[in-house]
Structures are given as C-alpha cells and as structure tokens.
Amino acid sequence: MVNHVNFIWNIAESLRGPFKPSEYGSVVLPFTVLRRLDAVLADTKAEVLKVVPAVEKLPEMLQTIKLTEASGHEFYNTSAFDFAKLVADPQDLRANLSAYLAGFSPNVRDIFDRFEFDKTLNKLAEKNKLFSVTEKFAQADFHPRAVSNIEMGLVFEELIRWANERSNETAGDHYTPREVITLMVELLFALDDDALSKPGAVRSIYDPTAGTGGMLSVADDYLRTLNPGIQLSLYGQDYNDQSYAICKADMVIKGQDVDNIALGDTLTEDAFEDKKFDYGLSNPPFGVDWKDQRQFVEDEHAKLGFNGRFGPGTPSVSDGAMLFLLHLVSKMRRPEDGGARMAIVLNGSPLFSGGAGGGESNIRKWLLDNDLVEAIIGLPKDMFYNTGISTYIWVLSNRKDADRKGRVQLIDGREMFTKLRKGLGSKRNELSAQNIETIVGLYSGFEDGEHSKIFRNEDFLYRTITVERPLKLNWQATPERIDAVFEAKAVQKLSETDAAALRAALDRLATPPAVERAERAETPRTWKNRAEFQKTLKEAAKAEGLTLGAPLLKTVTMELGEQDDTADVCRDAMGNPEPDASLRDTENVPRDEDIDAYVAREVLPYAPDAWVDHAKTKEGAEIPFTRHFYTYVPPRPLEEIDRDLEAVMDQLRAMLEEVER
Structure with a gap:
C-alpha cells in the first residue's frame, strides 16, 4: 500500500506550479479511481465490446442488464479506449479521455461529473500536464490480482486523508478526524465482536451524513479485519457533490455496490426510505440551521407523526443536529429482526437545550421512554478541524443487553487526549490508541466509577410544575x-x-x-x-x-x-384566588417523585400560600452530563492566599526599588 501511495503522491508533486497543494486532490483522486476501474474492467473488456452492437436498440434498462452481465460488475464501460490506448495517442488524448469517460455506465460516470473532472482535464491540458499525468497513472498496476479491494481501499483512504490535510480550510466540513471515527466504530462493535466474527455473518452499515466516506471505510476495515469472510453492505448519503464523489469512488474501489451511495439532502430526500440497517454512524453538521428544510420536515412531522422520522418533535430551527439523530433512529432494524446499534457525534446542546414540552426535550424524553440511549461519551475539546466546542458521542440501541435495559451509561473522556504538536485549524487535541482503548474499556465494562456512571432512564426525566402565588x-x-x-x-x-x-x-x-x-x-x-x-x-x-x-x-x-403583601387576596367569580403572574415560578420535579410531597418539602415552608396549577404541568428530559462529573475543589485557605499576595507585593516592591535607583 505504501508504495502505491508514494507513487501517487509523487505524481501530485509534479503538479506544483500550475496547481496549488490544495488542488492536488482534484487531480489524483479521480485519476486513481479511473485507473482502478480501468484495471477492474480489463478482463471483461472484450466481452463488453462484443455485446455493445447487439444491445444498441434495446431499452435502456435491458441494455444495462446485458452490459453489467458481460462486465461481471455493477458497472461497465462501452468505450474502446483503455489507459494503454489513451497514452498511445498523445495528440488526441484530451478528446479520447472524454470519449472514454462517456463510455462508463451512468452510476460511475456520475462520480466524474461530481468531481467536475472535465474542468480538471481542461486545466491539465492547458498547462501541458495531461499526458504526463495520464502516462504515469498508466504505469500503475491497480489490477485486483495485484491490489485487492481492501488494499486499494486503504490506498484511497490515505489519499483522501492526505488531500483533506492540504485543503484544511474546508476539511472540517466534510472530514471527521480519523481517531474520532475509530472510537465511534469500536464503540459500535465492542459488544458484538463474538457475533461478528462468526462465519457467514451478514451486516449492513449506514451513514446519512457520509461526507467522504471515512466512517464507512473505518467500519469496513474493522469488520474485515475481524472477519475476512463477512458479507458487508455499506450505504451512505451526502449533499456535497465532491464529498459524495469521493465517498462513492471509495465504495467502488472497495467492491461495494455503487448504487448504495446517494447524493442529496438526507432530511428532505431520504435515498433509502424503505431500508433498515444493522449499524449506523453519523457526524452531522454542528449548530447549522434547517430553515431551508423547515417546511418539508414540519410537514412530515404533522402528516406522518410517529409513522415518519420526526414523530417525537422538532428542535429549534437554529440547530438541526437532533433531526439527524431522529433520522438515524428511524433506520434501525427492528428488534424482532435482530435490532440495531447507532453512534452519532453531537455538540452539547442536544443534552439539555429546550425546556419541558419543547422539541428538544420531547425528543430526549421519547428516546429515554423507548430505552434507546445506551451510552453518551464526552470527548475532549478542540478535537475537530472547524470547531473547538465540546462534543459527545451518543450510542443508541434497540437491542440492549439485559443488564443495560432501562439504563444509560455516561462516560467522561473529556480529559483523555494527547496534544498535537501543531494545530490543524481548530483541532489542537487528538485521541491516542491508549485513550481509545480506555474509553472503549469503560463502555464495555459498564461499571460505576470515576469516569463512568450508570443511571436509570428515569433519572433524566422530570416534570416542570407551575407554582402560583395569590394576587394581592x-x-x-x-x-x-x-x-x-x-x-x-x-x-x-x-x-x-x-x-x-x-x-x-x-x-x-x-x-x-x-x-x-x-x-x-x-x-x-x-x-x-x-x-x-x-x-x-x-x-x-x-x-x-x-x-x-x-x-x-x-x-x-x-x-x-x-x-401589596398586606392586601386582601384577589378572587375570581368562583371565589378562587387569582394568581400573581409576577410571582409565578416553575420547579423541576423528578418524574418518580410525588409532586405534592415535593411541594410540601421544597415550596410551602417558604411560601405557605402557594399552590400548583396542575393544568400547566409539562413533562421533560435533560441529561446534565457535566454536573454528574463535577468535582468540588475547596478554595485555598486565606492564609495561603495572603502569603502568595505578600510574596507578589515583595517582588513588585523590589522592582520599584530597582527603577528608583
């Protein structure tokens, strides 16, 4: 693998001058895909070309069936060109490349369209770099006999990482740090290793915000290392053209079904509406509004309710992250069919934003009432390329082990990190292999301790009561x-x-x-x-x-x-005391505690004339993560502080004396 990566990097370095380092990826990524596909289709190329004249007059669907049968793959190329013939005619190379690309089946041609590969080819030709790049790629042996799908996938993943690092200004939008993905993947599979390692295992994995496909790739690598014979189907969707192209290309290179990667807005164009999956992974955008999707989402919520994706409610329009969480849950395979486990990384607001009765709170309550939250892991700050905020991995499951049923595990990994020698954008910290092992160990161990705490679902549920005082x-x-x-x-x-x-x-x-x-x-x-x-x-x-x-x-x-507290109580026509809105207050009462007992203990001793307006009571849910891991640090003794202040004053006095001399 290393030799192939170095070979391609050397090609990229030859672009220096006409291309900026941040543009290298737009050349080497599509060319790598093109060369791999050329090698994959080589063995059946002649058979496909024989079939082409016979299917020209058939309907498009029948053409596709006949040509894919001839190619032996889910895609094909009807052009007479291959890399050897392309470099044999330098004079017509640009035109011949266009003809070659046009010969691919639509599901692969789409990759190069989204890469805007035509623009890249035009620039290469304009700068007299097209032939040299094509010739160098023609020398690479990417045939499956020489480079397996797994090895080729690793090569492409390394190229994606390399390209993202050189376009650091946008990396955070479409690229999740590899060690964060590794942690998510290991958490996802940690409790299932025995089942996944068995012969004949068949699994599906889905990422609704796939970006360049990093999460799918790491999950694929993990499972194939665990069980080389596993039958694995990878599905993903993304709205960004280039990210989609990279992800789709990566899946093609890995031998995955090319049609399992879709382009479009997941919230409004669910490409896998009728599918359920064994596992799911997602890193949705942080703090991004969903104004553009609002009408569609709210219509689905109103019309379909719990038969749709957003039955529990919708969050504030300023942050759509919880919509992706609900979408991911909707893709869980049903418990009677084996169930599912999902992992999604979110910022802090989904833990606590919104009061009882609000969209965010209703979503949390629904997740807890349905026992879907398995664990939440707090990550260190400064982990992502485009933000330094606190982030959390939510592990969701509808097939919890018996000891986890009705329980939520909180894991504090906020101080488990290694400092980067040099920051990358907002990223200052990373997870080491030891950090990942520690966190996954805490998750698997499922025990109370300093960094792991176990709670009942009910511990996060409450009722907000309205306490009234009489109007005087x-x-x-x-x-x-x-x-x-x-x-x-x-x-x-x-x-x-x-x-x-x-x-x-x-x-x-x-x-x-x-x-x-x-x-x-x-x-x-x-x-x-x-x-x-x-x-x-x-x-x-x-x-x-x-x-x-x-x-x-x-x-x-x-x-x-x-x-006026000394005045008479104002009463309505029925003789009931009227509430004073200025004195109105709310209290959050744990759901498993009696409201009257709570009021008698916490309210009436301080406001004997108060009462609860039960008609206004609302149910809510909040997960106060940081509160549960707060450690009280007593203030330093005053004598110690005084000594430190006096020492500082002595230093200042000495400095002043030096100045006065």
Missing part, C-alpha cells in the same frame, strides 16, 4: 398611576368627552372624603380589597356621567393596582 394588590389614584391609565391603548381610544370624564372620576378617587381630609391630606387614599375599590370607582365614574364597561374597568383597575 392595593389601589391608589396617584398622579403616576393615573398617567399610566391614560397611556393604556384602551383608554387612548376614548372620545375626548369620555376621557375627560374618566380623569375627573379618578381625581375624585384621589381626594379623601371631606371628614378625613384634614388629617389625611398628604396620604393617598388606598384600597386593599378589589371589590370595594371597583365599587368606589364605578360610583365616581357615574358621578361624572361615565359608565365603565368591563374592558375599561379591567384596564383602569390593572393600571391603578400595585402588588
């Missing part, structure tokens, strides 16, 4: 409160006559009765019972020729009132 007001017709009355919209709509009458009525309220005027001239007249206040208000309005309808009465009452 006093009423005064002070100048400030009267001004507030006339700023209200309902009052501003009054006619000048009615407005004047209302002001006169309020002035009446502001003036104490004549018998009290002498001793209360400086004290505003105050009511602490709403019924008495409104009776007095109506009488004052009537005296001014104004009838207060219910809406206007409510507005004036509200604007003249002010919270």
